Amino acid sequence: MSRNTVTLDSDCLRECWITLLLPHLPGLQLAALQRSCRSMARLVEQFKHQALAHPSCSQATSTSHNSLPILARQKPELSFHHARKQLQNDIFEWASSQATNNTVTRQLQASCQDLAEFDATTPQGQTSFRLPRDRRFHCYGCSKKCRSTHPVYVFCCHECGRRFQLNRHLSTDLSDHVALVTGARTKLGHQIVVKLLKAGASVIGTTRYPQDAIALYQRYKEWPAWQSKLSIYPECFDLDIPSISEAAARLSQFAADKFGKLDILVNCAAQTIRVREKVPKLANACNRYGDAKFVEAGAAVNSWSMRLGDLVQPEMEEVYRINAIGPCLMVQQLAGLMKKSSHNPYIINVHAREGLFDVGKGDCHLHTNMAKAGLAMLTKCLKGSRLRTDSGKLFWIHGCDPGWISVDEYYEAGRPWNVPPLDEIDGAARILYPVMKRLKGSFAKTRRHFYLMTY
Numbered sequence: 001m002s003r004n005t006v007t008l009d010s011d012c013l014r015e016c017w018i019t020l021l022l023p024h025l026p027g028l029q030l031a032a033l034q035r036s037c038r039s040m041a042r043l044v045e046q047f048k049h050q051a052l053a054h055p056s057c058s059q060a061t062s063t064s065h066n067s068l069p070i071l072a073r074q075k076p077e078l079s080f081h082h083a084r085k086q087l088q089n090d091i092f093e094w095a096s097s098q099a100t101n102n103t104v105t106r107q108l109q110a111s112c113q114d115l116a117e118f119d120a121t122t123p124q125g126q127t128s129f130r131l132p133r134d135r136r137f138h139c140y141g142c143s144k145k146c147r148s149t150h151p152v153y154v155f156c157c158h159e160c161g162r163r164f165q166l167n168r169h170l171s172t173d174l175s176d177h178v179a180l181v182t183g184a185r186t187k188l189g190h191q192i193v194v195k196l197l198k199a200g201a202s203v204i205g206t207t208r209y210p211q212d213a214i215a216l217y218q219r220y221k222e223w224p225a226w227q228s229k230l231s232i233y234p235e236c237f238d239l240d241i242p243s244i245s246e247a248a249a250r251l252s253q254f255a256a257d258k259f260g261k262l263d264i265l266v267n268c269a270a271q272t273i274r275v276r277e278k279v280p281k282l283a284n285a286c287n288r289y290g291d292a293k294f295v296e297a298g299a300a301v302n303s304w305s306m307r308l309g310d311l312v313q314p315e316m317e318e319v320y321r322i323n324a325i326g327p328c329l330m331v332q333q334l335a336g337l338m339k340k341s342s343h344n345p346y347i348i349n350v351h352a353r354e355g356l357f358d359v360g361k362g363d364c365h366l367h368t369n370m371a372k373a374g375l376a377m378l379t380k381c382l383k384g385s386r387l388r389t390d391s392g393k394l395f396w397i398h399g400c401d402p403g404w405i406s407v408d409e410y411y412e413a414g415r416p417w418n419v420p421p422l423d424e425i426d427g428a429a430r431i432l433y434p435v436m437k438r439l440k441g442s443f444a445k446t447r448r449h450f451y452l453m454t455y
Contacts, residue, residue, distance in 0.1 A: 087137050088155070091129055092418045095154045100125035102152045107419035111288045112190060113219045119425065124165070125151035128158075140404070140421040141449055155421040160449070164422075167450050168429050170436045175200035177343065178259045180251075182206045182239075182330065183269035184232065185213035186289035188350065188402055191428035192266055193217075197226045199436070201264070204255055205230065206237035212290065231258060239269055239326030240318050248333035261340040264435060266348045267327035267375075304365050316367040324374035331382065339389045344396050346435050349379045351399040351446040357455050375399075376455075380444040397442035398434040402427030403449065 095104035101122040109115040129149040131137065136145040141153075141160030150161025179196050183189035184205025190213075196203045207213045210232045217223060217230060233251060241247060255262055303319060327349060338345040353359060355372025379399035387395035404420045405427040433439075433450050445453040 084137075087131075087135065089418065091137070091149060091154050094129050095125075098125055098127070100127075100151075103154050103421060103423070104419055106423050106425075109288065111219070112194075112216065112424075113221075115288065115423070115425070116194070116220065125154075127151055129154060153421070163450065164426060167433065168426060170429060170433065171195070171199045172436045172438065173200055174264075174435070177201045177263040178204070178255070178261055179264035179266065180204045180206070180255060180262055180334070181266045181268055182237070182326075185209055185216065186291055187287075187424050188405065188427045188431070189266075189268040190216065190289060191424040192268060192431055193230070194220075195425075195428050195432055196264070197222070197229055200229075202229050202259060203231070204233060204251075204258070206233045206251065206269070208236050208238050210234055210236065216289065237269075239322045241321075244321065244326050244329045245333060248330050252333045252337050255334070256337055261342075262334060262337045262345065263341045263343050264346045264348070265331070265334055265338065266350070266431065267330060268350045268431070269326065270323050270350065270352075303368055306365055306367070307363050308366060311367055319367050319371045320374070323368070323371035324378065327375055328378050331378075335387060338395065339387075341389050341393070342391065344393045344440070345389060347382060347395060347397050348431055348434065349375055349397075349399045350431055351376055351379070351401045353401060353404075353448075356401075356446060376446060379446075383442040383444045395442070396434065396440065398439070399443070399446045400431045400433065401446050401448045402430050 092104055095102050096108065098105065101119060102125040105122070106115060106119065109118050128151050131147045133147075136147055137149070137155075138144070139146050139157035139160055140155045141164065142157060144157055146157040148158065150156045150158050153161035153164050156164065174196065179201045181189055181193050181196070181203060184193045184203075185207035189205070189207075193203050193205050205213060213232050217226065217232075220226070233254060235247075235250070237247065237251065303315065306315070331347060338347075352372045354365065354369045355374075355376045357373070361369060376399055379397060382395070382397045389395070403422045403426060405422045405424050407420050430447070430450060433447065443453060445455055447453055
């Protein structure tokens with residue numbers, strides 16, 4: 001064997017194996033892949049020592065006892081995850097420097113009113129970010145490997161970006177509809193209310209902080225036109241209480257007294273991270289709706305980062321009440337009012353990827369996953385119930401996933417993206433897609449990215 005033989009040690013081979021395989025096996029968990037690669041590395045070590053013991057290796061140098069002949073010893077500079085994060089950073093830096101309307105510059109807007117103004121007045125990006133010839137990124141929407149990004153949805157391929165932009169501001173005339181949205185103050189629920197108001201609907205919004213919610217909506221330039229259409233329920237409406245049915249019954253009576261019917265119910269209130277919602281927020285670290293932007297690095301374990309050993313019964317019960325039990329009892333109490341609708345009433349449950357069975361799962365937030373799966377089962381069972389109005393019209397039941405619109409559930413130093421690949425307006429567009437498209441019928445599956453139906 002020549003002194004110039006190029007070699008590769010087993011640790012390097014394992015790292016290369018993970019880097020090469022993981023992008024092609026999106027359903028495979030990293031931990032499982034690493035275990036397989038560790039087993040492979042042990043075989044490599046065994047083969048290496050057997051090969052070195054062979055007489056043909058007698059001329060090998062002393063340094064070759066730490067290496068495997070034949071393969072090139074060239075450890076990648078970055079692991080797969082580090083390389084992906086670096087690529088995201090490159091796209092983020094490029095997109096944030098553009099004086100155009102794109103995913104990143106939208107996320108940089110300080111308030112929800114700023115976002116609305118920016119989205120309405122700033123021209124959309126026309127230039128794509130193009131990677132070097134030997135680099136690719138995985139589209140957020142379809143997971144295909146791409147070299148060129150969409151000019152606006154800069155973490156997506158061109159096909160997905162065109163579809164997302166086409167449906168971002170999809171609307172229809174809802175001037176004779178009454179809608180009720182839970183969680184109406186912040187983020188997704190807030191933007192759902194805005195879309196419904198722009199479509200002409202009368203909207204009842206619930207929140208734990210009704211005065212804060214009213215103050216947010218009053219800052220929009222459209223407030224004079226919306227004021228007569230928006231009714232923020234005056235009580236603190238919290239699904240984390242032992243008497244959800246009684247609270248929902250009072251809400252139903254409020255809606256009946258004001259409108260006499262209900263055409264659209266959007267169950268949007270949810271809990272993802274307990275610590276952000278239960279502790280005082282810092283004024284210098286808030287998102288554009290006034291909530292704490294990230295979990296403090298030294299804070300107690302939050303819902304999103306909990307593992308099996310971290311789970312406690314009160315936390316689990318709280319997550320179930322808010323994400324599964326609450327929506328079920330809301331439908332129970334409001335169904336009678338919805339039966340008075342002259343339309344086919346819509347019940348839209350806001351599903352989440354965490355509640356899907358056909359995607360990979362890690363070891364964090366087990367109880368959140370379980371509760372979201374329970375909400376998906378509610379949607380499926382409601383479809384089978386075939387509810388009808390007093391005039392015989394079927395209820396139309398849908399479960400919609402808003403997509404990845406937030407990284408607030410992570411510790412700031414550990415968030416996987418600088419900004420999420422979508423924003424709250426994109427999420428609201430996905431939730432209201434069945435309403436805006438007047439989709440007939442009910443669907444037991446979860447609707448993702450407008451068209452994809454999955455469990």
